Amino acid sequence: MENKRLSRRDLFFIGTMLFGLFFGAGNLIFPVFLGQSAGHNIIPAVLGFLISGVGLPLLAVAAIGMSRTDGVFGLAAKVGRPFAYVFTVILYLGIGPLFATPRLATISYEIGLDPFIPDRYQHVALAIFSLLFFGTAWLLARKPSKIMLYIGKILTPAFLIALVLLLGFVVLFPMGGMDVAPVAEYKHMAFSTGFSSGYMTMDALAGLAFGIIVVRAIQNLGVTRPQDIALGTIKAGAISAVFMAILYAVLAYMGLTAISEFDRASNGGIIIAEIARYYFGTLGSLLTAIIVILACLKTGVGLITAFGDTFKELFPKTNYQWLILGAAGVPLLLANIGLTQIIAISEPFLDLLYPIAIVLILLGLLSRTFGDARPVYVTTIAFVTIPAVLSGLDALPASLHHGALQSIINLGQFLPGFDQSLGWTVPALVGFIISFAVVKVKARRG
Known part of the structure; x- marks a missing residue:
């Protein structure tokens, strides 16, 4: 054709x-x-x-x-x-x-x-x-x-x-x-x-x-x-x-x-x-x-x-x-x-999925810089998933924030920008830099 x-x-x-x-x-x-x-x-x-x-x-x-x-x-x-x-x-x-x-x-x-x-x-x-x-x-x-x-x-x-x-x-x-x-x-x-x-x-x-x-x-x-x-x-x-x-x-x-x-x-x-x-x-x-x-x-x-x-x-x-x-x-x-209820129940889902989606998008755009190497994808996504889960849990209704769940959510406070739903940014960057460096070193040696 x-x-x-x-x-x-x-x-x-x-x-x-x-x-x-x-x-x-x-x-x-x-x-x-x-x-x-x-x-x-x-x-x-x-x-x-x-x-x-x-x-x-x-x-x-x-x-x-x-x-x-x-x-x-x-x-x-x-x-x-x-x-x-x-x-x-x-x-x-x-x-x-x-x-x-x-x-x-x-x-x-x-x-x-x-x-x-x-x-x-x-x-x-x-x-x-x-x-x-x-x-x-x-x-x-x-x-x-x-x-x-x-x-x-x-x-x-x-x-x-x-x-x-x-x-x-x-x-x-x-x-x-x-x-x-x-x-x-x-x-x-x-x-x-x-x-x-x-x-x-x-x-x-x-x-x-x-x-x-x-x-x-x-x-x-x-x-x-x-x-x-x-x-x-x-x-x-x-x-x-x-x-x-x-x-x-x-x-x-x-x-x-x-x-x-x-x-x-x-x-x-x-x-x-x-x-x-x-x-x-x-x-x-x-x-x-x-x-x-x-x-x-x-x-x-x-x-x-x-x-x-x-x-x-x-x-x-x-x-x-x-x-x-x-x-x-x-x-x-x-x-x-009802609209207000739909918006409320969707917020935890979005706070969980958005960081992973953003990182996946950026990796797709940057793929030529690291030769589309799978270890970079896997490592960076792994690093961003934990803070994404914490953000999703933090967005749950306040009535659920007690006991073990609150203790897990509190771990997010160690991440810069967590209160603004941006706690995933530093881990994502760290995961990318580490995996990128490892891939480049292996490529030079190989």
């Missing part, structure tokens, strides 16, 4: 498709909540958020492209196949049916439809909406070859038009100024708190998961040379990153300027709904509903598709259609426990 090159038009659509896959529930609510919480320390907080919420997803997509694997399993297999199976399954369950996908329907409902539904009908209405939401996502995911059309050319442009209309009013007619006192955690550690807040978008994990969709979209356009696929993947990631960075900054600004009009809320979804009603009245509620439903639906289609594709590759005897039915059915049930 003759190799083709991506045209600028194709590259743009793949980039917008990737942006559409990324920009879902958390991407709307977390930067708004950050802006509300950071106050006049918004600049360092946003910079930290952009590094973890934009930079890491871009690096994740680049790592898939540069490692010339077609997904997270291929990258994780450089540590070892048993690790690759465990890590891939946990990652896809987390960003799929267990945590990320359920909150898509919950956010859509709580922001978009909740204001229109009487209190006594809320539970029934959420159940019906969840059924319609995941039924639609499942139908669109049944044909994965059409995902660039559905997301890149239809859902994402419609979503952007609606969101830009709201953000335009926020920028042109701000509700208030920026001289707002930050909450406690943003007073002295705004950058690191913003960085760890970026975890909640789950986009670095999603970057690993969506890599397979981008690679296949490029291959479906006739590109066959590995280097061209890698370059196209990186360029598409850069296009997506630009869109995301701009929107994150404006959304954080929106949350900050809303403090003069509204009290601090328990999550960013409530703030978005209040702001839309402030500018557009009842029409604002309708605009909000359009924005969040489109944002969450396109990401839901991507997550369900990625889950089906990956599990089909991991377990070839399984049926793709049954896999995506499960990937839509499980979150249909979990979506009804």
Whole structure:
């Protein structure tokens, strides 16, 4: 088959498709909540958020492209196949049916439809909406070859038009100024708190998961040379990153300027709904509903598709259609426990998995410097796993922090940056340096 090159038009659509896959529930609510919480320390907080919420997803997509694997399993297999199976399954369950996908329907409902539904009908209405939401996502995911059309050319442009209309009013007619006192955690550690807040978008994990969709979209356009696929993947990631960075900054600004009009809320979804009603009245509620439903639906289609594709590759005897039915059915049930609860139970999972994912991404990008040697992968991942487990345990509800568990968590206090969920950084660096040096010494002697 003759190799083709991506045209600028194709590259743009793949980039917008990737942006559409990324920009879902958390991407709307977390930067708004950050802006509300950071106050006049918004600049360092946003910079930290952009590094973890934009930079890491871009690096994740680049790592898939540069490692010339077609997904997270291929990258994780450089540590070892048993690790690759465990890590891939946990990652896809987390960003799929267990945590990320359920909150898509919950956010859509709580922001978009909740204001229109009487209190006594809320539970029934959420159940019906969840059924319609995941039924639609499942139908669109049944044909994965059409995902660039559905997301890149239809859902994402419609979503952007609606969101830009709201953000335009926020920028042109701000509700208030920026001289707002930050909450406690943003007073002295705004950058690191913003960085760890970026975890909640789950986009670095999603970057690993969506890599397979981008690679296949490029291959479906006739590109066959590995280097061209890698370059196209990186360029598409850069296009997506630009869109995301701009929107994150404006959304954080929106949350900050809303403090003069509204009290601090328990999550960013409530703030978005209040702001839309402030500018557009009842029409604002309708605009909000359009924005969040489109944002969450396109990401839901991507997550369900990625889950089906990956599990089909991991377990070839399984049926793709049954896999995506499960990937839509499980979150249909979990979506009804409420947004705040979903966010709370996902935090320990993210604090555990994110450090391992970040290190795996960086190793994939740096692989040429150490000859892709397996000992470097194994040692560095081993060094980062223990502090990652401690961070995950520390993020468990405070009511569980007693006895033996508290004694184990206290070990994390010996790690620099542990209180900011960054206790893994020094062990990861030490593990990499030691294994890198050993590999280089052996190479010289051999």
